[in-house]
Amino acid sequence: xxxxxxxxxxxxxxxxxxxxxxxxxxxxxxxxxxxxxxxxxxxxxxxxxxxxxxxxxxxxxxxxxxxxxxxxxxxxxxxxxxxxxxxxxxxxxxxxxxxxxxxxxxxxxxxxxxxxxxxxxxxxxxxxxxxxxxxxxxxxxxxxxxxxxxxxxxxxxxxxxxxxxxxxxxxxxxxxxxxxxxxxxxxxxxxxxxxxxxxxxxxxxxxxxxxxxxxxxxxxxxxxxxxxxxxxxxxxxxxxxxxxxxxxxxxxxxxxxxxxxxxxxxxxxxxxxxxxxxxxxxxxxxxxxxxxxxxxxxxxxxxxxxxxxxxxxxxxxxxxxxxxxxxxxxxxxxxxxxxxxxxxxxxxxxxxxxxxxxxxxxxxxxxxxxxxxxxxxxxxxxxxxxxxxxxxxxxxxxxxxxxxxxxxxxxxxxxxxxxxxxxxxxxxxxxxxxxxxxxxxxxxxxxxxxxxxxxxxxxxxxxxxxxxxxxxx
Numbered sequence: 001x002x003x004x005x006x007x008x009x010x011x012x013x014x015x016x017x018x019x020x021x022x023x024x025x026x027x028x029x030x031x032x033x034x035x036x037x038x039x040x041x042x043x044x045x046x047x048x049x050x051x052x053x054x055x056x057x058x059x060x061x062x063x064x065x066x067x068x069x070x071x072x073x074x075x076x077x078x079x080x081x082x083x084x085x086x087x088x089x090x091x092x093x094x095x096x097x098x099x100x101x102x103x104x105x106x107x108x109x110x111x112x113x114x115x116x117x118x119x120x121x122x123x124x125x126x127x128x129x130x131x132x133x134x135x136x137x138x139x140x141x142x143x144x145x146x147x148x149x150x151x152x153x154x155x156x157x158x159x160x161x162x163x164x165x166x167x168x169x170x171x172x173x174x175x176x177x178x179x180x181x182x183x184x185x186x187x188x189x190x191x192x193x194x195x196x197x198x199x200x201x202x203x204x205x206x207x208x209x210x211x212x213x214x215x216x217x218x219x220x221x222x223x224x225x226x227x228x229x230x231x232x233x234x235x236x237x238x239x240x241x242x243x244x245x246x247x248x249x250x251x252x253x254x255x256x257x258x259x260x261x262x263x264x265x266x267x268x269x270x271x272x273x274x275x276x277x278x279x280x281x282x283x284x285x286x287x288x289x290x291x292x293x294x295x296x297x298x299x300x301x302x303x304x305x306x307x308x309x310x311x312x313x314x315x316x317x318x319x320x321x322x323x324x325x326x327x328x329x330x331x332x333x334x335x336x337x338x339x340x341x342x343x344x345x346x347x348x349x350x351x352x353x354x355x356x357x358x359x360x361x362x363x364x365x366x367x368x369x370x371x372x373x374x375x376x377x378x379x380x381x382x383x384x385x386x387x388x389x390x391x392x393x394x395x396x397x398x399x400x401x402x403x404x405x406x407x408x409x410x411x412x413x414x415x416x417x418x419x420x421x422x423x424x425x426x427x428x429x430x431x432x433x434x435x436x437x438x439x440x441x442x443x444x445x446x447x448x449x450x451x452x453x454x455x456x457x458x459x460x461x462x463x464x465x466x467x468x469x470x471x472x473x
Contacts, residue, residue, distance in 0.1 A: 012051055015116075034080045034082045034083070035082045036085045036087050042120075042324050047114050047116075049111065049113040050111075050158075050160045050161060051152045053107070053158060053425075054110065056106060057076060057078055057079075058079070058134070061222060076099050078090075079134065080110070085133075088133045090141050090142070091144055091149075092185075093146050105310060109153070110144070110150070111174065113174035114189075115148060116364065117140050117143075118140060119279055124140060133417035143244070145186055147188065147189050150174065150319045158284065169228050172288060174191060178335070179326070182376075184366065184367055185366075188364050189362070189365060190362045192363065193357055193358070194325040194326070194357070195325060195327065195330045196325055196329070196353060197330065197354065198323070198324035202220050202320075202323075202349075203217050203220070203320055204320070204388075205319075206317050207315035218323065219262065228370055237306065238303055245299055245302045246299055247303070249298040253294050289439045318343060320340055321341045323339045324373075325337055328357055336373055338371075338374070340378070341379065342381060344380060348384055358386055359387060360378060362383070364380065411455040431457065432451070433457065441460070
């Protein structure tokens with residue numbers, strides 16, 4: 001679509017024919033496909049970051065979720081295009097409010113990440129005759145969310161795009177800069193760097209019960225005690241009923257045994273004592289093995305039924321780890337949030353340590369808050385990556401020179417300048433690095449720090465300041 005000032009300049013016969021020829025050559029002869037066509041064909045995930053243009057905005061009135069009110073609400077749908085093809089999109093509540101405010105309008109460009117394509121699981125081609133990206137048609141719908149959507153520059157190139165400031169594994173995800181940019185209930189967070197401020201102990205959420213008792217949050221020691229108590233009760237019950245159950249199962253299985261088994265084995269008790277042909281012996285041996293399997297299965301089923309009857313079926317609790325996190329360059333007064341990791345793996349537990357900066361992807365965001373802070377959720381499949389020393393060079397340290405925005409000196413440069421300094425000369429400087437070792441001395445403390453150059457610097461204090469308070473730990 002072109003405005004009336006540009007239509008006579010661009011929408012001409014020669015230009016349209018030239019674009020059609022170029023498109024035929026690229027798509028048909030060279031076999032290249034646009035971003036939306038790849039997504040609709042289900043060859044590329046819809047969660048990849050791409051820039052799309054708002055071609056049309058559809059608006060309709062719909063009744064409120066609350067049936068007691070007669071007030072209707074406005075529901076928006078978008079037709080998003082990559083310049084070649086289009087797809088029907090549904091914005092969430094937050095993005096819909098931005099349409100009401102006029103921030104999202106036709107002709108604007110959106111950077112979309114972590115979106116979901118629903119419908120046509122086997123894929124569909126936009127060139128199909130039945131495909132029409134407008135409401136009311138049976139076409140796939142692209143659901144876009146506030147936490148994965150940003151306004152793009154008007155000159156941004158349409159199609160797939162990558163983040164240049166991330167490594168390859170994160171380059172196709174939108175990286176949020178701060179916790180304040182996260183919208184509660186605005187979908188999952190594609191990618192964000194978080195500093196671990198506090199790591200709580202591993203806890204367990206009790207499994208649901210049928211007695212209406214609310215589920216409790218228990219500690220790891222309480223969970224171990226609960227398991228041991230259940231096992232003792234189960235062992236006591238099994239020892240009490242096992243002989244009776246086995247006798248009932250043997251009788252039940254032997255009653256359904258073939259005539260050959262009852263006539264020979266039940267009479268003589270042993271296959272060797274029977275005067276059998278080779279064919280009869282093979283049949284009895286096969287049934288003997290089958291009988292043992294049936295008995296084991298029936299005894300197990302009866303014991304499980306008896307345990308369930310006495311409410312002794314163990315329901316494992318769900319472990320979770322709650323972590324208080326802040327922004328990458330967290331300072332006093334900045335916004336914090338809680339990250340709850342459900343069923344964390346050992347690898348994830350080893351990565352979570354106070355002071356570390358961890359890049360997390362696809363974090364869930366809850367609508368309600370916990371202790372006044374935003375709630376983020378993760379699980380065992382949530383990718384987590386510890387930022388390396390090259391990234392940690394941006395971590396703020398307490399300034400010794402008193403300058404608010406002082407330039408930090410690299411250890412390589414500092415090492416070279418130290419050779420030129422006289423022994424009695426004193427200089428103030430700012431430096432950032434990773435603490436390798438810290439210890440207390442008779443006069444104060446000392447520590448070794450390093451950076452990506454591999455050189456080390458020893459810092460010494462001759463005052464009464466504690467090293468832990470200096471590091472903020």
